[in-house]
Amino acid sequence: MYFSTRLLVCIMLEIKNLHASVNGKEILKGVDLTVKKGEIHAIMGPNGSGKSTLASVITGNPTFEVTKGNVIYEGIDLLELDPEERAGAGIFLSFQYPIEIPGVSMVNFMRAAINAQRKYRDEEPISATEFLRLMREKKELVEMDTQLTNRSVNEGFSGGEKKRNEIFQMAMLEPKLAILDETDSGLDIDALRVVANGVNKLKSNENASIVITHYQRLLDYIVPDYVHVLHDGKIIKTGDKSLALELEEKGYDWLKK
Amino acid sequence: MSDEILYEVTQNEYKYGFTTDIETEIIPPGINEDVIRLISKKKNEPEWLLDFRLKAYRHWTTMEMPDWAYLKIPPIDYQAISYFAAPRKNAPKSLDEVDPELLKTFEKLGIPLEEQKILSGMAVDAVMDSVSVKTTFRENLAELGIIFCSFSEAVQEHPDLVQKYMATVVPYADNYFAALNSAVFSDGSFVYIPKGVRCPMELSTYFRINAANTGQFERTLIIAEEGSYVSYLEGCTAPMRDENQLHAAIVEIVVMKDAEVKYSTVQNWYPGDKDGSGGVYNFVTKRGICKGENSRLSWTQVETGSAITWKYPSCILLGDNSSAEFYSVAVTNNHQQADTGTKMIHIGKNTSSHILSKGISAGVSNNSYRGLVKINPKAENARNFSQCDSMLLGDKCGAHTFPYMEVNNDTAIVEHEATTSKISEDQIFYCNQRGIDTETAVGLIVNGYAKEVLNKLPMEFAVEAQKLLQITLEGSVG
Ligand SMILES: Nc1ncnc2c1ncn2[C@@H]1O[C@H](COP(=O)(O)OP(=O)(O)O)[C@@H](O)[C@H]1O
Ligand SMILES: [Mg+2]
Numbered sequence: 001m002y003f004s005t006r007l008l009v010c011i012m013l014e015i016k017n018l019h020a021s022v023n024g025k026e027i028l029k030g031v032d033l034t035v036k037k038g039e040i041h042a043i044m045g046p047n048g049s050g051k052s053t054l055a056s057v058i059t060g061n062p063t064f065e066v067t068k069g070n071v072i073y074e075g076i077d078l079l080e081l082d083p084e085e086r087a088g089a090g091i092f093l094s095f096q097y098p099i100e101i102p103g104v105s106m107v108n109f110m111r112a113a114i115n116a117q118r119k120y121r122d123e124e125p126i127s128a129t130e131f132l133r134l135m136r137e138k139k140e141l142v143e144m145d146t147q148l149t150n151r152s153v154n155e156g157f158s159g160g161e162k163k164r165n166e167i168f169q170m171a172m173l174e175p176k177l178a179i180l181d182e183t184d185s186g187l188d189i190d191a192l193r194v195v196a197n198g199v200n201k202l203k204s205n206e207n208a209s210i211v212i213t214h215y216q217r218l219l220d221y222i223v224p225d226y227v228h229v230l231h232d233g234k235i236i237k238t239g240d241k242s243l244a245l246e247l248e249e250k251g252y253d254w255l256k257k
Numbered sequence: 258m259s260d261e262i263l264y265e266v267t268q269n270e271y272k273y274g275f276t277t278d279i280e281t282e283i284i285p286p287g288i289n290e291d292v293i294r295l296i297s298k299k300k301n302e303p304e305w306l307l308d309f310r311l312k313a314y315r316h317w318t319t320m321e322m323p324d325w326a327y328l329k330i331p332p333i334d335y336q337a338i339s340y341f342a343a344p345r346k347n348a349p350k351s352l353d354e355v356d357p358e359l360l361k362t363f364e365k366l367g368i369p370l371e372e373q374k375i376l377s378g379m380a381v382d383a384v385m386d387s388v389s390v391k392t393t394f395r396e397n398l399a400e401l402g403i404i405f406c407s408f409s410e411a412v413q414e415h416p417d418l419v420q421k422y423m424a425t426v427v428p429y430a431d432n433y434f435a436a437l438n439s440a441v442f443s444d445g446s447f448v449y450i451p452k453g454v455r456c457p458m459e460l461s462t463y464f465r466i467n468a469a470n471t472g473q474f475e476r477t478l479i480i481a482e483e484g485s486y487v488s489y490l491e492g493c494t495a496p497m498r499d500e501n502q503l504h505a506a507i508v509e510i511v512v513m514k515d516a517e518v519k520y521s522t523v524q525n526w527y528p529g530d531k532d533g534s535g536g537v538y539n540f541v542t543k544r545g546i547c548k549g550e551n552s553r554l555s556w557t558q559v560e561t562g563s564a565i566t567w568k569y570p571s572c573i574l575l576g577d578n579s580s581a582e583f584y585s586v587a588v589t590n591n592h593q594q595a596d597t598g599t600k601m602i603h604i605g606k607n608t609s610s611h612i613l614s615k616g617i618s619a620g621v622s623n624n625s626y627r628g629l630v631k632i633n634p635k636a637e638n639a640r641n642f643s644q645c646d647s648m649l650l651g652d653k654c655g656a657h658t659f660p661y662m663e664v665n666n667d668t669a670i671v672e673h674e675a676t677t678s679k680i681s682e683d684q685i686f687y688c689n690q691r692g693i694d695t696e697t698a699v700g701l702i703v704n705g706y707a708k709e710v711l712n713k714l715p716m717e718f719a720v721e722a723q724k725l726l727q728i729t730l731e732g733s734v735g
Pocket of ligand 2: 051052053096181182
């Protein structure tokens, strides 16, 4: 009795037999994944295996249609929520390909995001001074160029700047569940350290992260509790961090039947 | 953008739609020489002005409505329109004397005269229907020699100035609607800034259509003498109404040597309902002349209202080294149609003009930019840069660009750039993922897109305009 209550409280995200398709083509073919509070899960797998699709489905991207299965987040049916409600409930996605929004400054964008999420939680809008303080603090945390926040969202940002900007937004929004989709790709070792630092700062007993990556090197900085291999829309293997090293060495072919 | 979402955002009814119950004095509908004589008589006008009206009328009867714009204009029965309406009560001297109904109307519009006066230090010449109801700060301005009054008052008190400048920029024969306005114009504003004077406050007029079936024929004349400066704001919004309403205004601006005029408009006439019924027809002739050397004129407009907009604020660059700007945001939603742009006529040497047009179309609306850049043979070293951007919300609306260039001098540099963009699903999802709902996201993106133009507006107008953009597009992308 005691044990099961505890388990319920600990589970943040529970994905069961998730199937999803785009334009009638099935991409996810039965994904099962349970993430408990305080955990870091790494998802690895070859290109096109459905990693980004999984992230999109969890965050409610309308491009993808869920055809089967369910997703429970903190005891609620996540698939019933609009994308912005999911964000308000604490789910954050660091996009593999961050989107440019010309004309909308990072400052305005962040303020709108923070206030929207506060509203979702029945909180007052953030004051101007508090907002500026937060911006300064988080910019320092991710060592982001001050100039970038005065520019339009991701417009003309280099690949690395875009990734750093995702982590900056994550730091600003302090999500409960952060999903990082190949945030490490194309980053040099310094930037990688910053990204890892951002994730590690967020880590607590209450939060969890799903880190999608190709490379084991990120996992030197962010130590995962579990490593999953996604292949052709299914998780075909789960292990601990040593699995990442094994994959680095042997590739994925030995897992494919 | 899914159509469903688009549908939702476009379904918001006009937020400023309401009418007030002020008794209105109306001349029976119809137009003929007798009606024109009656208007002139009621306004106690001098002989020359009546002659001008009659000449304009006679010319108008020989003209045809223009059909070159990308607009579908339903037939207009000019004999069904009343050409004169005025609040019955006498023009008050202070706010206490203002009809409480009218004050309430302004409050609903978010324009409490009282507060605006105090807070923004703005002189508000509130035009209700055709007669000026209230002018504030006139005394302060008068000390500087600035004249800011209704057009009718100017005719009475400064007939020499009116006669000297009126119709020098927009002759009555200029176009069909200008001729009609010249024949029947009711009232409007008059501004005169003497030599070397910088007008210390933004001059502002709120226009409002308030009488059913009453055409609006405003006439504004602004004269900036040598070395002077003025910033003039025009804003309007109209009550909800079933009948189509004709609005054919004229604005003329004369800018002398070293003088500068900024004219800003936020246009929010009733656009009709979401099925395209009702709404104002806004056929406006606005033109300025940079008469002297180094003179400067800038037009900034935010056009969100009206069922049909036909409007090309233009500039004649006559003085050497003169320059002009046209900054425009035009939003069309539901069944609205807009054909708007500018004409820059370069005559003097080293003249320059800058055009920045941002069109936003949603619903099943049509939004066209039409602009002419003309470089006369003697306009040495003329420069023009035009940027015409269109943004589409949904795939049932249209955006069109009609740039015309007539370059008759080899030293001219004329550049034109045009872009078309859409708000992508990816952008909306990116915002959604950060917690921002789609309506707010559209507001953010649209305001970002229009930012360069909005930034040109005076502060108090810019805030209003931002809200207006979002309100206008509410429901156009889910
Ligand atoms: N919007 C889309 N339209 C069509 N196919 C898509 C779309 N997004 C992803 N796919 C397809 O789904 C599969 C999985 O893609 P993705 O989830 O991006 O893989 P990964 O992130 O593991 O590289 C690929 O075959 C990809 O081409
Ligand atoms: Mg991917």
